[in-house]
Amino acid sequence: MSNDGLILDLSADLVSVRRRSALREAILLLAVAVAELALFLWLGMMRPDMGRMIGSGYMLWKLGSLAALAAMSCATAIRSFSPVVSPRTGSVLTLALAGAAIAAATFIDPGAASGSAILDRLSPARGLLCATSIVVLSMPIMAVLAMLMRRGAPAHPRASAFASGLAAASCGALVFAFCCPINDPLYIIVWYSAGCVVVVMAARWLLPRRFRL
Amino acid sequence: MRLRSLSTFVTIPPPERGRRMDGRPSSEPARDEWGGLMVAAQDGHGGAYRRLLSAISEWLYGYFQRRLPHRDVDDAVQETLLAVHRRRHTYDPRYPFKPWLAAIAKRKWIDQLRGLGRRPTEALHEDLSIGDHEASVTSASILVGLLERLRPAQAQVITLVKLQGYSIEEASGETGLSQSAVKMNIHRGLARLTAYIEGAQNVE
Numbered sequence: 001m002s003n004d005g006l007i008l009d010l011s012a013d014l015v016s017v018r019r020r021s022a023l024r025e026a027i028l029l030l031a032v033a034v035a036e037l038a039l040f041l042w043l044g045m046m047r048p049d050m051g052r053m054i055g056s057g058y059m060l061w062k063l064g065s066l067a068a069l070a071a072m073s074c075a076t077a078i079r080s081f082s083p084v085v086s087p088r089t090g091s092v093l094t095l096a097l098a099g100a101a102i103a104a105a106t107f108i109d110p111g112a113a114s115g116s117a118i119l120d121r122l123s124p125a126r127g128l129l130c131a132t133s134i135v136v137l138s139m140p141i142m143a144v145l146a147m148l149m150r151r152g153a154p155a156h157p158r159a160s161a162f163a164s165g166l167a168a169a170s171c172g173a174l175v176f177a178f179c180c181p182i183n184d185p186l187y188i189i190v191w192y193s194a195g196c197v198v199v200v201m202a203a204r205w206l207l208p209r210r211f212r213l
Numbered sequence: 214m215r216l217r218s219l220s221t222f223v224t225i226p227p228p229e230r231g232r233r234m235d236g237r238p239s240s241e242p243a244r245d246e247w248g249g250l251m252v253a254a255q256d257g258h259g260g261a262y263r264r265l266l267s268a269i270s271e272w273l274y275g276y277f278q279r280r281l282p283h284r285d286v287d288d289a290v291q292e293t294l295l296a297v298h299r300r301r302h303t304y305d306p307r308y309p310f311k312p313w314l315a316a317i318a319k320r321k322w323i324d325q326l327r328g329l330g331r332r333p334t335e336a337l338h339e340d341l342s343i344g345d346h347e348a349s350v351t352s353a354s355i356l357v358g359l360l361e362r363l364r365p366a367q368a369q370v371i372t373l374v375k376l377q378g379y380s381i382e383e384a385s386g387e388t389g390l391s392q393s394a395v396k397m398n399i400h401r402g403l404a405r406l407t408a409y410i411e412g413a414q415n416v417e
Contacts (some may be wrong), residue, residue, distance in 0.1 A: 001291070003287070003294070006291055006294055006295075007263055007294065008263070010298045018257050018302060019306075020302050021301075082313075084308065086312055153300035153317065154342050155319065155320045156411065173392075197398070213298045213321070
């Protein structure tokens, strides 16, 4: 088909379209995350001592870091669904923030766990369960981001998929943080990171598949 | 033939302001003219959309002519027009239209280069009447310039097979590499090229 024929075809019976709005997409993502957290809490899965712990330095570090990571990574992912925005800078900043949060953990008192052996502190059986929970909790967010990515026009689909993975993982970890009863920063860093890495790898592999601008 | 320098194929003069690489006066309109037409198209105005697509297809032709082998230009223009059509709801009227279009065109350029690597290369018949390759090589000036970023062996086989129409066997004979080494160099060279283009902000 000639260019002229294609142009005539495309412009014939043109229907109006609803413009993409990053704000609308952010609200949708927030709504899903809040709904997931609400369902989680409604099921009675919040750690029982949350009322006592919420003001502690440890909990402020954990929830604050994860909330900041979730906000930054979600903004990066949603912005990257526009063709003119590259997610690379945002993803690098998100990873830098994650590094800073991990570094900040050295100032957090591990409490009763401080004298225990590393293996006891890591508690692999429980840790695997935590990592798996983060992966499962990330899935709804990842599904929404996948839908938004396909409706958008990311000019860097692989980098956008990576950013979406970071966003889904940090949101899943944030929701799970309300449930996790462990008060050891080492445990959080190792197992939360493990869960997040799995989510990011899955998103990086799955989301660009069969994507066509 | 060893490739001493790909610049022997082409020299890339800096474009004059207001003129296209091919020397013709630039038909680039003010950015808000195209943006205005796209806003009308988003609201369902077919006439405005037809004018916009006609204008940008000319721009796209010039864009891809400098970046792709001649035979791939039409495909790339049409693929980009289809992408513009599918993604027209993502244009934000608060921002200029040209960067939005250029980002989509760049993505399609990368896709075409990837496709170039996957496409089987068949030898042309000896008696097939074809013109010389100069036009197709020199027209893809930016692509040729980018090939200088590759290892010489990769750049050489990509130039021979993908730009000059040599078969794998002929390229193998020309370069002294085995046929599998020619294929591997093409594959790796194009992969490296697309990775570079993806990472670069502006490729001119």
